[in-house]
Amino acid sequence: MFAGAVAVGWVCHGGGAVVAATVSGLALPPGLSEFYSHGVGAIAMKLKMANVYLLTVVLILGAAVYAVQYQSENPSASQQTSARPLFPQVDEASINSLTLETQTRSLSFERDENGVWRMTEPENAVANQASVAYLANLVATGTSDRTLTINADELDTYGLDQPLATLTFAQTGKEPRTVVMGTYNFNRTALYALIDPPATLEGELSVLLVSPDFETAVTRPTGEWTEPEAATESPTEAPTDATDPTEGSAEEPIEAPAETPSAESPNEESPSSEGDSEPQ
Template identity: 35%
Template sequence: MKLQRTTLVLLISAILLGGLVYVYEGQVAPKQEAAKATKQPLFSFEEDQIKSVTIYLDDETWEFEQVSQQEPRWRMKQPQDAVASSAAVAFLTNLLVDGESDRTFTVPVSQRQEYGLDKPMATVAVELKNQEVHQLILGKLDFNGSFLYGEKPQNRQSGQIEVLLVPKDFEYAVNRPLSEWLNQEETSETSEQSDSETKPPLTPEQPSETENKQSDSQTKPPLTPDKSSDTKNESSDSQEKPSATQKESPKTQEKPSDQGNNSPKTQEKPSDTKQNPSEAEEER
């Protein structure tokens, strides 16, 4: 009995394993192969064939034109005319050329809003040099946030749309500020030139500090004349003092006059002595 029970258990296990293999090979494997088969490139053109790329957002439009095969290759046309960042534009064009859709399925047009395609995050339009135009509409993220829902309007059928699962990198490729779309080196050079042109010279309108000091020194009255006036007053005082001395000088001059008056007296004495000898002779 024990051997029969063991054999029965093994038989049941083999049947279960065979059923699982049958289900896997018959249903799961074909679906995986079909999913791999649906993974295909988004577009069939090359980057050199692109003439221009336009990104339509809710309130902004970015337009870039390929002007050369050498750097800088791209130039912004909207919202302003300037040299574009080749790295930023190349990131987007590489996704358009080399990007693949992970899966493709068809749904009615009425279900576009379920995938965010009625109000898309962005619409990318690519114009080729042969005048062909290709568009890619980018919707919202899928349920696990790994891919974006996308649509190619040129593949629409009556009442049906083809929904694509495109790389999530498209979200970063189209949502950039203006500073990242522009060539930074070119922008810095133009800004320096504009600053040098707009700034007026400092000499006529903004005089230097030395000129202000000179102007102040010219407006302020000189202190030297006041000092000279003081010296003049002192000199006038000094001139007045000699006058006083001059007034005193006559007094000193009067004294010689007195001496002059006294001198005849001294002269009279010799005359007396002269008369004495004559008198002596007369007496003789």
């Protein structure tokens, strides 16, 4: 009907749409011209509004995801407390026994009457005093500034269903105390822990965040928990062996002058033998 060609191009720019119509060889009727000027403009406006709605939805979803993750890793103000001791009124000197249990081993230590730490399990030996004292000091001075309330069915989330370690210590005349250590928090600044948990883990439980130094203290190789006695005894024997040859060599010069009279005795006997021969 029309002799000519109509080309329509869509160009997206700035979240909206610009419609370009190129008409060759014909003059558009008024109705068709009005369609291009109003209808296409309305379509462009709808596309622009759709982009605005889509951007709004994305921002809302992003904010919701951030809020959920932040809430899960950072307890509310009602759950946060100021730093407080893990075990109030416990000092290192009052601890007289420690038992450390992990998934692969069990170690026990006791102080003797001289205050020296000794390993009692898995062997009887003098303990490495620095290693045991470091662990006892963490127990006595450890603090926590955050407490979470969780359900017992969430223990695996905090690594407390198969704990990193369970530490039990005792004081004279008092009930044993226990700290159960789980996994790290999301930024590895603390370990999740249970303090004196009930025998049956059910219902709501209080989880504390404790220093990551506990991991260093409880994951030492077994050889670092005892003193290397053989290595410490060998230097003490060396001086005793070295003094024996010295004493023997010092006595030899003293005996040498004592033998000189026996050497002179033949000379003294020779005149007597000559005197006996003169009467003949």
